[in-house]
Amino acid sequence: MRNKIIGLLFLVMSVLLIVACSSKSNDDSKADDSSEGGETETGTETGGELKIAVSAQPPSLDAHISSSSASLDIGRMIFETLMTLNEDHQSVPMLAESIEESEDGKTYTFKLREGIKFHNGEEMIAEDVEASMNRWLENSPRALLLLDHANFEAKDKYVVELTLEKRVSDVLDIMAGQGQFAAIMPKEQIDTATPEGVSEIIGTGPFKYEDWRQDQYVHLVKFDDYQSRDEEPSGYAGRKEALVDDLYYYFVPDSSTRVAGLQTGEYDIAEQIPQDSYERLEEMDGVQTHVYYFGTLNMFYNKKEGIMSDPKMRQAVNIALNMDEIMLASYANENLFKVDHNYMNPDSVGWASDAGKDFYNQNDIEKAKELLAESGYNGEKVRLLTTRDYDDYYSAAVVVQEQLEQIGMNVDLEVFDLATLYDNRAEPDRWEMFFGGVGYNTSPSQLLAINPTYPGWTEDPRITELLAEMGASTSQEEAKQHWDELHEFLWAEYLPASILGHYTNIIAVSDKVENLTIFQATVPWNTRKAK
Known part of the structure; x- marks a missing residue:
């Protein structure tokens, strides 16, 4: 209403605009009072915590050396990979901006996304990717079997080249695999790693490692400097937002305890539910069951x-x-x-x-x-x-x-x-x-x-x-x-x-949890919990 409009029309429209703005201001004030964490750019409320009950404690959170599902599910929140899977189970770029394949299929050139920060505040560059991918090649059984004599080499600050002994048409699918996955970590962590693993858990994902209390839980927190892709979320690919401040993975070996904790509100999500509990869960109030092929x-x-x-x-x-x-x-x-x-x-x-x-x-x-x-x-x-x-x-x-x-x-x-x-x-x-x-x-x-x-x-x-x-x-x-x-x-x-x-x-979820993605596992990014 900045344009000059004369006469009665101006007065009427001005009054209407004032009333509308006043109403909107009151609504926004109520939203701010009820929100602990603010909003995203899309207006989604954020904040609070999400508590997930899992059946086992991971042997390690070093994605290169552990193949347990517990390690994978937690590690996926912390670490990211050059390639990942979309909802059609196809490999697509994540930390890679683009990929070029040579005519003979023996060389792949990865242009990295710029400005990606590790959880320690350092920028991810080609030397980090070179070190991470070559360590993965040495530790992953499927990489050892299928990518023998492969090598990654940094060619520029944001360019990494993969050379193969022969054409491997599914090399990008192998890189997007989820067991002992090809996590990108800082070079200094790779250089100082022992057979027991890296000394610090540092990735580029939407959540960062905060604490691990043995036999109790792993605690992750929102990474404020996370740089998301722009594409629509799809499987493990596309846009990611941490919509809760704290993410807890509680180790609860007994399945009945996991279910009971879900009912009492102690947990928001219970994983690895036995099949014989399915029909009972389907009848529970306030609980949703998610079944996915594994x-x-x-x-x-x-x-x-x-x-x-x-x-x-x-x-x-x-x-x-x-x-x-x-x-x-x-x-x-x-x-x-x-x-x-x-x-x-x-x-x-x-x-x-x-x-x-x-x-x-x-x-x-x-x-x-x-x-x-x-x-x-x-x-x-x-x-x-x-x-x-x-x-x-x-x-x-x-x-x-x-x-x-x-x-x-x-x-x-x-x-x-x-x-x-x-x-x-x-x-x-x-x-x-x-x-x-x-x-x-x-x-x-x-x-x-x-x-x-x-x-x-x-x-x-x-x-x-x-x-x-x-x-x-x-x-x-x-x-x-x-x-x-x-x-x-x-x-x-x-x-x-x-x-x-x-x-x-089977995963059981409180109906207070909103927009949870289930894709071969629980995917808690882009997920929030109603107040």
Whole structure:
């Protein structure tokens, strides 16, 4: 109303404007009185604390050396990576501004975002990225296996170059992987790190490390100098805002205590909820349940020695299986699992495949008996290893034993604690099949089922050939074609493992928590708690 307007119209509009401004001022005053932390640029109220109950204390918060889910979930708030995953499970830049690939696919040049601050106030530059990524290459099992002889080198203050011995088409997917992830830390922390880890926990994320009280909690606080990307939030990518001042991760091993604390308001979020609590949680007032797919339940075959080294035996077993019965027995509620043949995440835009689905969940008893006869099976004992430490493993094993006995197999269920199961599966003369859950990977080359060093010992020239062709591909489309071909081969002929189905994790959340993202885990940035 700064323009000059004469007459009655001016007077009327002036009065209306004064009234409107007065009303808005009163509303803003009330909002300020109720807010402890102020507002973001978008007007979202901030402040307060968010308390998350988790099942275990992390062995370390050094992302380069720890693969535990507790380390990952907390570390993701503190550290960031050059590449990360969007909601379609595709690798996209985070700390990288742009990426250039050489024509031969052996060199990647990363232009870094400028002005990114570490939690110690120092700017992130290329020498920090070089040191961090080369340490990750030395410590990450998947990097050691898939990126042998790779090297990162600082070329300018904000430019880092990755050189590879050969083209690796999924190198950016590998870098965006979440287990023992490629966190960027200050160079001085990398230089002084010991085998036990870095001396200080310093990253570039929206929250910074404040305190760790052993057997109690890890406390993170809002990083005021955090520099967010501008893109819309998507998975772990895009815009991040710390909308609470304090973030606590409480270590609460007992699941019933986690749930009870959620009901009393002691915790705002309870993670790792057992499946048998799902229906009770669904009926609780003031609590929301979030279910997300996390990985595959697998039955691995011993291909190194014994009767399961014969592909016909593996095919006979797989054809006999009724996956619906197995998964329902393991997870009790159809909302908690998916019967699907994919070795990869079925929601992965780049890697989900229809190939091989005709060989999944056949439950064909007569055909299984025919293949068993063709293999020459003569009643030999088949040792099926499982554990009661994970109820789903044990329940699946009991059902599989029953189903295989229907086709005439002599199945011996051997039940161990988890540590002993791991010891036994490492020895090829001690088992024929074992059960295991495996979290999702960012690309097929990282799958344990086709890793020749993983128990089961997958060795086949066709698999090696197709993996090499995937790695040498010049586009995602070409790599996907080779993966479809390999996926078909794994189901139709080789069968390193039978994918029984896809399992979920359950998170329970107070209805006071707003805008929480669930993407393979709890993502508390962009999240606030109602007053």
